[in-house]
Amino acid sequence: MKAIQPGIKKTAGTTVEAGDRWLGSWFASQTYYDARFAAIDTLDNQTIRMIVHPHTAGSTIRLKLSNLYGSEQVVFGSVNLALSNKEGYTIPGSDRHVTFERKSIIIIPAGREIYTDPVDLNVSGAVDVAISIYVPQSTKTSTWHFSPPQISYIADGDHASDNSAEFFKQKTHSSYWVSGMEVLSQGRNSRVIVALGDSITEGSTSTAGSNHRWPDLFYDRLVREKTDREISVLNSGIVGNQILKSGPEVGLPVAGENVLSRLDRDVFSHPGITDVIFFEGINDIGLGNATADQIIAGMKKAAAEAHTKGVRIYAGTLTPFGNAAYYSEEKERVRQEVNQWIRTQHVFDGMFDFDKALMNPKAPNELLPAYDFGDHLHLSDAGYKALADSIPLSLFEG
Incomplete structure (x- = not known):
């Protein structure tokens, strides 16, 4: 199933000109889920914070989110981006809320991938980015990237916008539902x-x-x-x-x-x-x-x-x-x-x-x-x- 790619649009505080184009900055291939290798099987009223390493620098980005191997829709109560500090902490003042078609609650149908709305955030290869997803209801993991050499952090409740990692007590080496980051280039x-x-x-x-x-x-x-x-x-x-x-x-x-x-x-x-x-x-x-x-x-x-x-x-x-x-x-x-x-x-x-x-x-x-x-x-x-x-x-x- 090919990704849903919404037309380039303007969102609050983010201007995308007709001559601009998107460039891939980070990617993770998604695969079938296998519980034999998983630290977590289900997320329920929990936040998962995943760390990615962008390459191409830019000030306007979008995420590609995937439910490619899911048999049911997934619902994210909130998705936030921030520059990563260390061990799950993020840099104060860098937090950005992510929307899809200007909606804060993001729903991805089974077997589909989507691009989020553009977000203003300066990224480069010098600093990693934390992607925090709050999953409000019991959701079985289905689409993931099993073994990136990177730690993901899990907290009970909605802590997507927290700079602190105080509540992120659980760790895993896998990432879920996030397949790409693209940067707007002029x-x-x-x-x-x-x-x-x-x-x-x-x-x-x-x-x-x-x-x-x-x-x-x-x-x-x-x-x-x-x-x-x-x-x-x-x-x-x-x-x-x-x-x-x-x-x-x-x-x-x-x-x-x-x-x-x-x-x-x-x-x-x-x-x-x-x-x-x-x-x-x-x-x-x-x-x-x-x-x-x-x-x-x-x-x-x-x-x-x-x-x-x-x-x-x-x-x-x-x-x-x-x-x-x-x-x-x-x-x-x-x-x-x-x-x-x-x-x-x-x-x-x-x-x-x-x-x-x-x-x-x-x-x-x-x-x-x-x-x-x-x-x-x-x-x-x-x-x-x-x-x-x-x-x-x-x-x-x-």
Whole structure:
């Protein structure tokens, strides 16, 4: 189901001119809910405060709220934005009330996504933003982002506008119903890059609250080098995600829809999109038992779709997973075959050799120990930085 996108309109204190345009500043792919991995199953007369890390700076923003996998409508008694301070606290004076079609109570029908009305709030990559949603009645969680490396805070009662985190006693590492933030732009010199991947792109093993996911670290590099441009790197990573099989097919609903099914919603729907970094396939090998030919065929389809949309797309080689739980010598041969194809193909607009950047020279099927989170598949903060640093900035000029 495609998002409801209300026409650009003027709201109290917020002026949107006809020549302005929206740019993606932050994104989180939504997936099926799975109670096996959840700290909370139902919210009832409670407020959840979620922390997001915007990229593109601006003074007018809107949120994208999702009930994509819900079987019933969800009702939010109030939604507030504020600049995040620390540990659930927000910066006094930055709080903004969010409306939809000028109504404070926001209702999202089952299976739908909506954009809120524009809100005046200065955001940038320098300060995180807290999104606080008050859920007045018993509501089962259904649409979420399972494992961002970020803490969400839960309070009993309506504390959406509170600067203090005093009442936010419960914590969870998941976020609910919030899928995007967009910034109103008056410029035309912009670049919106979508990082499409699995848990390594999601940065699920990076230090919580540090913004050390590789798309964030790559964004930091771009901003330092390309100061004359509006830039964002949107994170479309999902833990366990595959190119070919959706999560429910392998008994892992939180792994979401397969890449080929979610391209339009999670990639091409972003306003201002210019580039895609495609970094998927290791779970097709480890969880899906796919062959190299099957994976390569899926990659070709994704690249062709991007080019049909007029978007540049780059492929990353699959990183080492020696000694990981689903490793085998046969699966390693598949990885090597896929990587050899990526290094020599002319289907994508370019490739990044993430495998070479992270491998242990003494054991090329394994991660360098300093880059290994500990499970021999996912990355440490140092590994995420090494991956981000390996991407040549020259490909993102012009």
